[in-house]
Amino acid sequence: MTSLLRPLAVGRVELKNNLALAPMAGITNAAFRVLAAGGGAGLVVTEMVSADSLKYGNKKSFRMLGLRPEEGPVAIQVFGADPSSMALAARDAESAGAAIVDINAGCPVKKVRRSGAGAELMKAPLLLADIISRMVRSVKIPVTVKFRVGLEAGENLGPLLARAAEQAGAAAITLHGRPASQFHTGPVNLEYMAETAAAVRIPVFGNGGVENAAGASALLEAGCAGVAIGRAAVFNPAVFSEIAAGLSGGDVPPPSGADRMRLFLRFLELNAELYGEEHGLARARKLVGYWLKGLPGAAGARSAFMRLKTLKEAEELLIQYTK
Numbered sequence: 001m002t003s004l005l006r007p008l009a010v011g012r013v014e015l016k017n018n019l020a021l022a023p024m025a026g027i028t029n030a031a032f033r034v035l036a037a038g039g040g041a042g043l044v045v046t047e048m049v050s051a052d053s054l055k056y057g058n059k060k061s062f063r064m065l066g067l068r069p070e071e072g073p074v075a076i077q078v079f080g081a082d083p084s085s086m087a088l089a090a091r092d093a094e095s096a097g098a099a100i101v102d103i104n105a106g107c108p109v110k111k112v113r114r115s116g117a118g119a120e121l122m123k124a125p126l127l128l129a130d131i132i133s134r135m136v137r138s139v140k141i142p143v144t145v146k147f148r149v150g151l152e153a154g155e156n157l158g159p160l161l162a163r164a165a166e167q168a169g170a171a172a173i174t175l176h177g178r179p180a181s182q183f184h185t186g187p188v189n190l191e192y193m194a195e196t197a198a199a200v201r202i203p204v205f206g207n208g209g210v211e212n213a214a215g216a217s218a219l220l221e222a223g224c225a226g227v228a229i230g231r232a233a234v235f236n237p238a239v240f241s242e243i244a245a246g247l248s249g250g251d252v253p254p255p256s257g258a259d260r261m262r263l264f265l266r267f268l269e270l271n272a273e274l275y276g277e278e279h280g281l282a283r284a285r286k287l288v289g290y291w292l293k294g295l296p297g298a299a300g301a302r303s304a305f306m307r308l309k310t311l312k313e314a315e316e317l318l319i320q321y322t323k
């Protein structure tokens, strides 16, 4: 029997393993992706970047394309509903050094859907196929697409969309096993995921609710070639190594509180390099509560963190937790 943990090819891109970091807006910036790559992810994915904003030269969106060598292979995820803007965005992603360009066809957020993008593309397989083929013709890097099993519960659109994507030239699919109406909560539909994985030859990354090796095994045994992990990585970017060890029959203990704090300090340094110290710390505010969770005096440290302006102050506050 082949191991569930294995190297995986997406088009011509060889990934060291089949465990990917799922794209998360507001979270998977370059700083976080460095931690996830160091934590064992075979592929990391950016936050979604607007193709229209890139087309109009939006500086913030172009900054989101900035990659670091320590990230390993990166997929830049773009969203939009206009095939020519998406083709241009694919070129921008390729020029930025992406190994892969990924299409967001699963975002349930109203603002995104109102523009015809994200999960709205699941209603329009011909448009989705047109977007994919225009992007494929515009770049040399593989084009992949991420969507959901359906829009509403009980709807299984995966096999049809996956075949359309494969025929249009997509090199892989990430399938979130929850319908768009469920956003990010509730169970995934394993049966639907298995049907989609069986419908195409290109690799399907199963996604949704995976927190450990048992969760990853369930998706891989259902026929997924790989697994994409979102929230379980947010406060434990080493979850990929833990899952890899578990899939290989081994055991890597979860990180101690001190390990986590050292990682968080590394994250703050990387954030400071990206955005400057003050802004980098401000961006980390919404995450600090989770990183400190369970540590003694966490509530006080959390509120003190909100007032910090320099990395030195952050180190002084958090050093007590790294020992």
Ligand SMILES: Cc1cc2nc3c(=O)[nH]c(=O)nc-3n(C[C@H](O)[C@H](O)[C@H](O)COP(=O)(O)O)c2cc1C
Binding pocket: 022, 023, 024, 025, 026, 027, 046, 047, 048, 077, 104, 105, 106, 107, 146, 176, 184, 207, 208, 209, 210, 228, 229, 230, 231, 232
């Ligand atoms: C805060 C947050 C932001 C997200 N942003 C994106 C995004 O930009 N693009 C995307 O395709 N999916 C996005 N997702 C969905 C995740 O990629 C993933 O499909 C979802 O969280 C389910 O996986 P999980 O249960 O492992 O977290 C986001 C999810 C969360 C929680």
